Amino acid sequence: KPTFDPKEHQHLRYNPLRDSWVLVSAHRMKRPWKGQVEKPPEDNTPRHDPNNPLCPGSVRANGEVNPEYDSTFMFDNDFPALQPDAPDPGSDHHPLFQSKAARGVCKVMCFHPWSDITLPLMQPAEIRKVIDKWADLIVELGAEYTWVQIFENKGAMMGCSNPHPHCQVWASNFLPNEAALAERCQRDFLQKHGEPLLVQYARMEAQAQERVVVENEHWLVVVPYWATWPFQTLLLPRRHVFRLPDLTAQERDRAPTGSHLQEDMSHWQLHAHYYPPLLRSATIRKFMVGYEMLANEQRDLTPEQAADQLRKLGEEHYKMKKT
Amino acid sequence: KPTFDPKEHQHLRYNPLRDSWVLVSAHRMKRPWKGQVEKPPEDNTPRHDPNNPLCPGSVRANGEVNPEYDSTFMFDNDFPALQPDAPDPGSDHHPLFQSKAARGVCKVMCFHPWSDITLPLMQPAEIRKVIDKWADLIVELGAEYTWVQIFENKGAMMGCSNPHPHCQVWASNFLPNEAALAERCQRDFLQKHGEPLLVQYARMEAQAQERVVVENEHWLVVVPYWATWPFQTLLLPRRHVFRLPDLTAQERDRAPTGSHLQEDMSHWQLHAHYYPPLLRSATIRKFMVGYEMLANEQRDLTPEQAADQLRKLGEEHYKMKKT
Ligand SMILES: O=P(O)(O)O[C@H]1O[C@H](CO)[C@@H](O)[C@H](O)[C@H]1O
Ligand SMILES: O=P(O)(O)O[C@H]1O[C@H](CO)[C@@H](O)[C@H](O)[C@H]1O
Numbered sequence: 001k002p003t004f005d006p007k008e009h010q011h012l013r014y015n016p017l018r019d020s021w022v023l024v025s026a027h028r029m030k031r032p033w034k035g036q037v038e039k040p041p042e043d044n045t046p047r048h049d050p051n052n053p054l055c056p057g058s059v060r061a062n063g064e065v066n067p068e069y070d071s072t073f074m075f076d077n078d079f080p081a082l083q084p085d086a087p088d089p090g091s092d093h094h095p096l097f098q099s100k101a102a103r104g105v106c107k108v109m110c111f112h113p114w115s116d117i118t119l120p121l122m123q124p125a126e127i128r129k130v131i132d133k134w135a136d137l138i139v140e141l142g143a144e145y146t147w148v149q150i151f152e153n154k155g156a157m158m159g160c161s162n163p164h165p166h167c168q169v170w171a172s173n174f175l176p177n178e179a180a181l182a183e184r185c186q187r188d189f190l191q192k193h194g195e196p197l198l199v200q201y202a203r204m205e206a207q208a209q210e211r212v213v214v215e216n217e218h219w220l221v222v223v224p225y226w227a228t229w230p231f232q233t234l235l236l237p238r239r240h241v242f243r244l245p246d247l248t249a250q251e252r253d254r255a256p257t258g259s260h261l262q263e264d265m266s267h268w269q270l271h272a273h274y275y276p277p278l279l280r281s282a283t284i285r286k287f288m289v290g291y292e293m294l295a296n297e298q299r300d301l302t303p304e305q306a307a308d309q310l311r312k313l314g315e316e317h318y319k320m321k322k323t
Numbered sequence: 324k325p326t327f328d329p330k331e332h333q334h335l336r337y338n339p340l341r342d343s344w345v346l347v348s349a350h351r352m353k354r355p356w357k358g359q360v361e362k363p364p365e366d367n368t369p370r371h372d373p374n375n376p377l378c379p380g381s382v383r384a385n386g387e388v389n390p391e392y393d394s395t396f397m398f399d400n401d402f403p404a405l406q407p408d409a410p411d412p413g414s415d416h417h418p419l420f421q422s423k424a425a426r427g428v429c430k431v432m433c434f435h436p437w438s439d440i441t442l443p444l445m446q447p448a449e450i451r452k453v454i455d456k457w458a459d460l461i462v463e464l465g466a467e468y469t470w471v472q473i474f475e476n477k478g479a480m481m482g483c484s485n486p487h488p489h490c491q492v493w494a495s496n497f498l499p500n501e502a503a504l505a506e507r508c509q510r511d512f513l514q515k516h517g518e519p520l521l522v523q524y525a526r527m528e529a530q531a532q533e534r535v536v537v538e539n540e541h542w543l544v545v546v547p548y549w550a551t552w553p554f555q556t557l558l559l560p561r562r563h564v565f566r567l568p569d570l571t572a573q574e575r576d577r578a579p580t581g582s583h584l585q586e587d588m589s590h591w592q593l594h595a596h597y598y599p600p601l602l603r604s605a606t607i608r609k610f611m612v613g614y615e616m617l618a619n620e621q622r623d624l625t626p627e628q629a630a631d632q633l634r635k636l637g638e639e640h641y642k643m644k645k646t
Contacts, residue, residue: 009409013422081621083333100337153612158610159358174344176618177619197419201419289476289481290481294596295499295502296502297500
């Protein structure tokens with residue numbers, strides 16, 4: 001029998017942040033691709049479009065006029081999934097028909113006045129303003145809400161309906177499923193192993209180097225050992241940091257997104273997930289469909305192969321190369 | 324304060340099969356759609372294409388020639404995510420870097436010799452042959468493997484790379500995440516409430532009628548109270564049935580997919596999930612993206628509204644209307 005080779009032999013890997021397993025079948029990358037091919041991302045977005053409701057000076061769905069902002073700009077989502085004052089569905093429920101109150105706010109935050117720019121193309125000082133704003137939001141919304149989720153849907157393929165660079169912030173009075181899972185897993189790990197899960201993990205990945213994509217004095221980006229999306233990465237601080245506002249000025253010059261909780265939690269570590277939908281190129285995506293939805297998440301190349309490809313990409317942004 | 328109305332007021336609903344919550348924000352359906360519009364499904368598939376590896380008489384990737392089959396036809400997936408003989412990754416693992424052996428088989432099953440037909444357009448006697456074949460497979464593969472997942476990825480939008488009507492069957496020596504969750508939840512429910520979860524649920528939905536889409540003597544199709552996909556449905560037998568092979572001839576004349584386990588399990592009930600990706604029409608999909616992946620699944624219309632729309636669709640298949 002041949003000896004085990006993760007690139008040739010399917011196996012399961014454990015995700016300690018979600019207490020679940022992912023099926024890794026790297027030999028599947030050998031199959032020819034015959035499925036749907038996506039349109040390449042659009043490259044003709046005008047810098048300013050007076051009809052785009054996210055641009056400076058534009059009129060939004062509710063009739064308000066945006067200021068002529070020159071840095072970040074924040075407003076309440078005009079069609080929020082979470083509102084602050086929804087009535088309570090009540091509590092006398094059958095175990096099979098349980099509901100509970102959900103309250104919160106949904107905000108939209110523009111990163112920059114230009115529509116034809118993205119975070120990686122912005123100047124460090126401009127990015128720093130975004131990060132400071134995120135930290136302020138965690139303080140502000142975190143005072144009232146149990147969980148503040150900052151996320152960016154990037155690209156039409158990921159349901160983003162507006163090319164203008166922006167993220168969303170959804171704060172809720174409940175701990176969402178994913179947060180509750182990460183919270184429980186990290187709590188159990190500290191209790192069992194005496195060190196916060198992601199602090200220990202960052203140290204071990206920095207030692208091994210195999211899955212590290214990029215690192216500096218303060219931060220580490222890895223393709224996690226348990227990644228499900230082909231090029232999924234995880235951003236981790238090197239030291240133990242609870243929340244975005246706890247980052248130092250130096251750390252903020254070099255960091256994105258984060259998470260927040262109301263209690264004091266020594267098991268929690270600030271982190272950001274990136275879930276790009278691509279499998280082989282900018283036009284061939286990974287479909288998480290029948291087997292993944294009904295049975296188990298599955299990936300087609302190893303996290304180590306993905307990290308290697310990402311490391312080799314070079315520093316220069318693809319849009320800069322063209323000009 | 325207004326009284327609670329699920330169509331107007333966001334709330335959380337509990338999914339007892341997954342022990343998790345879904346955020347229901349039906350008021351979001353009021354927003355105008357500005358996102359990606361999908362291509363309508365193709366309608367020009369030839370009945371027979373000698374270059375399509377799923378057609379009768381075609382040559383497949385491995386050089387084998389398909390028989391001139393006139394009913395169902397089964398073969399081993401040429402690029403299987405699960406193989407029967409993968410070596411074991413070993414067992415001496417750090418808690419943050421755990422892996423384990425995954426063994427199994429992946430099969431492809433064609434439903435019909437024609438490429439321009441789908442299950443709903445096939446004759447009842449032809450569908451019955453598919454169901455009998457599924458039941459045979461559960462017996463055959465279930466003798467060796469812990470879990471046999473039958474699934475159909477339908478449409479290019481869901482990663483299906485071949486228009487020929489077919490499903491896949493992935494059998495594994497491990498219980499996949501979703502199966503393990505459904506297994507635990509049903510086991511706990513029986514212990515606590517003295518009746519299998521889905522048996523009780525089917526009875527209560529049949530009484531309430533609010534979420535029933537279609538029913539007959541043996542089966543019930545509902546939009547589950549906890550559905551996450553806009554038009555997700557759940558097929559349930561009215562009586563307690565463990566596995567597909569346990570279905571009577573009469574029941575088979577009226578039923579699809581199923582599941583299987585190696586132990587005797589009185590808490591388990593046979594069921595099939597349908598997860599259509601659409602939100603508003605055949606060209607506007609629901610994106611499960613940033614908030615859903617990082618925080619919590621969210622839906623934009625209530626399951627009751629979805630059931631109502633589905634009930635009103637009428638019996639005639641849309642392709643039959645055109646001709
Ligand atoms: O049918 P295929 O091409 O083997 O594969 C398809 O279904 C699989 C199981 O859901 C997914 O893992 C793939 O991403 C998808 O493209
Ligand atoms: O940005 P939008 O249009 O509000 O909405 C987008 O992100 C939401 C949060 O991930 C999803 O629920 C929607 O399906 C998606 O279209």
